[in-house]
Amino acid sequence: MPFTTQRKVRFQHCDPAGIVFYPRYFEMINSVVEDWFEEVVGHDFNRLHVTSGTGVPTASIETQFHAPSRLGDWLEFRLTPLATGRTSLKLQVTACCGDQRRLTSVSTLVFVDLASGSPLPWPDPMRRHFAMDCQQGLHDA
Amino acid sequence: MPFTTQRKVRFQHCDPAGIVFYPRYFEMINSVVEDWFEEVVGHDFNRLHVTSGTGVPTASIETQFHAPSRLGDWLEFRLTPLATGRTSLKLQVTACCGDQRRLTSVSTLVFVDLASGSPLPWPDPMRRHFAMDCQQGLHDA
């Protein structure tokens, strides 16, 4: 089952055209990845970054914005892992308002040592959650 | 000649890992597009949005982050128009710090009527600047 979570379009997200300013979507997408790491992968970002001295920077991200979102809209975000590499992870994040798809994003994260910036192999306990999820992602697709 | 402009990596752009939080790059990219519209295309965003009731929402954007940027880095942004459609415009934006490429982004903007959200054909005075620039972009490539 993909991971889903809700976000409300707030005043702080909207531009003078009255719609979400697209850089704010990336803050929302990052917060969805953050929730998924905490709730599904079992590593919250505080433990990941502060305690463990590791990080998950985004190496690339491709996003289509299908329709604008407006102040007060409730967006359902859905995260599906697509593929796991030795040190990387490919994720799809989508957002819908009711039946309308608002965005589709595919990103690649890399697990790194913060001090050196070098990629690290995913620890097995984390990888296990990606793998299960990827399999489910395929079944769901 | 591509359009270039400088941005400094500030405290507000950096995350607990001490590097630029990637959604902040999209604020910078948007500000570069804003400067290009004002200085090259000859339509500032105030005139475009407020006076004319039009907008240039981003329909899609693909970005690779090649290397992290740190507090105090000076980034040189370079904007090159790649292709003009009847109502759309494809742009490449890159950022370098010295000799090191930090990001490469390709986005598609659409010219729209803000009230209806419908795409509008680019006015000729704007299109002329895109065309010249696209040609130059090809010569430079």
Added chain:
Amino acid sequence: MPFTTQRKVRFQHCDPAGIVFYPRYFEMINSVVEDWFEEVVGHDFNRLHVTSGTGVPTASIETQFHAPSRLGDWLEFRLTPLATGRTSLKLQVTACCGDQRRLTSVSTLVFVDLASGSPLPWPDPMRRHFAMDCQQGLHDA
């Protein structure tokens, strides 16, 4: 009873020092005021701004930051109306993490016509909610 709501300290709120970058607190405070207008006053920000062509800009705000907040902290925000003027409203917003007070903020909002920027008297249905809340605020204090 003051209005309370929770906010989680996310990656996007934190600076290279690993603590909340104070401008992000103001985004949180604004979102708390937004929720209070929707849930208590009965006017959501979309209706207020887009449908009615009015706004509630902040005229002044004083904030003390008592202790830093860190990635992953859950903050309980509490909003108490302090005083109502003909066109203005004085609010206190506090945030605590467990027993520890993190910030205390007092702001003055003004109800304005967006087109002219001129202050407007609060409509009675809105004012009634402020008054009730102010009274409760006094009883609670």
Added chain:
Amino acid sequence: MPFTTQRKVRFQHCDPAGIVFYPRYFEMINSVVEDWFEEVVGHDFNRLHVTSGTGVPTASIETQFHAPSRLGDWLEFRLTPLATGRTSLKLQVTACCGDQRRLTSVSTLVFVDLASGSPLPWPDPMRRHFAMDCQQGLHDA
């Protein structure tokens, strides 16, 4: 002489009412303090935070917003140190657009050790710059 620097009101700063969203002013104010530390005090934020393991969190800030700022406005920010304590510093920051004052802000920063969060006495080379500036501030007032 107070320290002055310019900021342009950009699309990213503006809200659906078409004026600067006040939390974005605090990002601008912080960037002005950042420039002043680098250009006047002689300690850039990278050296201050990353190399030295110190920080200058804001302990309190009071701000009046006198008039709204709009997309495309150029704001002149002016920073004047008001008073220096053993571990703290009181600053005034104002912003004007032409002859019109837009905001007045008074904040107190504290010099801290990032690891422990404890206040530190300002190093003499930094303090000397505050003192000179405060004196000038008094003469200017």
